[in-house]
Amino acid sequence: MESTKNEVEFELPSYFRAYKDGRVERLFDTDRVPPSTHSDTSVSSKDILISPETTVSARLFKPTTKPQPQKLPLLIYFHGGAFCYGSAFCATYHNHLTSLVAEANVIAVSVEYRLAPEHPVPVAYEDSWAALKWVASHRDGQGPEPWLNDCADLRRVFVAGDSAGGNIAHNMAVQAAVEPEDLAGMKLLGACLINPGFANKQGDFHELWRFVCPTTTGSDDPRINPAVDPRLSRLACSRVLVCVAENDGARDGGLFYYESLGKSGWGGVLEILDSPNEGHVFHLVNPTCENAVILLKKMASFLNQV
Structure with a gap:
């Protein structure tokens, strides 16, 4: 025994x-770090509960360094961690979102979705979609969260994430095309996928996917292999930035995603950033290195394009 x-x-x-x-x-x-006002960047953060029934929650970030002449772009961020670890409330993601919000001058909602195996995929997608719908409830400035009502421009919304979170960001952009009525009044402009987790050109993916998603159909599952998804060309945003790294085990999947989207007939603007000599989510491991700074500035620029 x-x-x-x-x-x-x-x-x-x-x-x-x-x-x-x-x-x-x-x-x-x-680890868990509390929300705060960052002394160097003056970015404020606070935690909110999106759904008492499912415990889906988020950490919100807002720049407070200067008066804003108009409402700011809104970023909805999904953390990485192979669908089974990581948190919007840990120091890694708290610090990353603080830096990104300060650099880009945006409002951010960092989503805390439930993790596998206790909550197998598709729960992470369901929780993330619930977060998007919650954001959309602020479309008329009458939602439950004042920061979104007062400061966020729901006509300039972006989704982003790293690793598994990049996969989630893509799948949210697909679902937004399939169920646009759920997000009525909210305009999704772009998606930023950082070292995203997808199958490669051969349809191979780590056994991890079968562990976190026991009901998967395998290599023809469009959630992990977008190339087989007939909805790919309908992606509900006009710009996509794919970030890959030279020494990343997920690199082939990211490149295949970039190639597949480019061939799908989707009519948006597709960009790629390839970081040399770097590994998976290097920007979280060493956020002050040269390539991490380049990545941060590229994301900030992407979030401020009109």
Whole structure:
């Protein structure tokens, strides 16, 4: 009995471990930092509960350095972590969103979705879509959150995310095309996918996907292989930025996504940023390195295009 208790079902070394008896160990980004007003950037943050029923929540960020002549673009961000670890409330993402909001002068909603395996995919997508609908409820300036009512321009909305979060951002842009009535009054302008998690040209993907999504159909699942999705050409935004890194294991999937979207017939503007000599989500690991600064400035520029 004791031997089976400690038997590992699935593991991402140094990040995540799931045992066959149902226990889960999350080994990375498990810290929680409170919302605050950042002393260097004067970016303020606060936490909100989106859905009491599902516990979906978010951390909001707002620049406070100077009076704003008009409402600001709104970024909806989805953290990475292979669908099974990470948090909008950990120091890594709190610091990243603080820096991005300061650089880009935007409002940001960093979504805290539920994690697999306790909540297998598609729960992460369902929670993320609930967050988009919650944002859209502020379309007339009468929503539950004053920061969005007063400061956010819902005609200039962007989705973004890294790793699994990049995958989520794409899938939200697809769903926005399929169910536009849920987001009526909100205009999705662009999507920024940073080192996104997708199948590669051969349709291969890590066994991780089968672990977090037990109901997947395999390599023909459009959520992980957009090339087989007939809805790809309907992507509900006019600009997409794909960021890849030279030494990233997810690089081939990101390049294949870029290639597939370009061939799909989608009529928007497609950009790519390739960071040399860098690994997966390097900008979170070493946010002050030269390539991370370039990436941050590219994202800021992308969020401010009209």
